[in-house]
Amino acid sequence: MIRVLLVDDEAMIRAGVRAILETDAGLEVVAEGADGRAAVDLARAHRPHVALLDIRMPRMDGLAAAEEIRRTAPATAVAILTTFDEDAYIERALAGGAAGFLLKAGDPRELLAGVRAVAEGAAYLAPRVARHVIDELSGGRMARGADARRRAAALTARERDVLALVGAGLSNADIGRRLYLVEGTVKSYVSSILQRLEVRNRVQAAVLAHEAGLVDRGA
Incomplete structure (x- = not known):
């Protein structure tokens, strides 16, 4: 069972999101809050797998x-749920360690898929957000690609294999099955990769994997 913390300052929004989450028998809303400080306190108290947070809160x-x-609760993955899809919000959310960015106006199936992906250790961007990121990456791509290839070349062959699958959006469990590794070993590889590449989270590592050309176009 995936335990979810839901925090939004609008009670109607919380009720709607909770109703969507409850359609999935594998998800359980264990706590709700209405402001950012409550989000932090509830995450510490309940240790949910995923904290689903609005952006603009008191x-x-x-x-x-x-x-x-x-x-303070590193075992809890964070997904941002908002009506705002401006680049500045996306950049700050990902830089702050959020593993998912979901839009309230999106398809309910995106919400369920995003929560599950984040809980499994993968990254998830709503399609409209992904388009923003791709558009941003299109400028200066050659220079970034050269830098990404240089940084990826410093990794071991196995680390590059893992990085490529992180870039493809696979969870640690999926990567382990693909490479015949136990999940704990994959987690160690991912931690080492983040440190060696000097990136803060899986999303940034995934972007670098794409820029370095490690990810199959079909992935």
């Missing part, structure tokens, strides 16, 4: 709460 916004949760 006392502490969702982006600041995401950073605090990742610092």
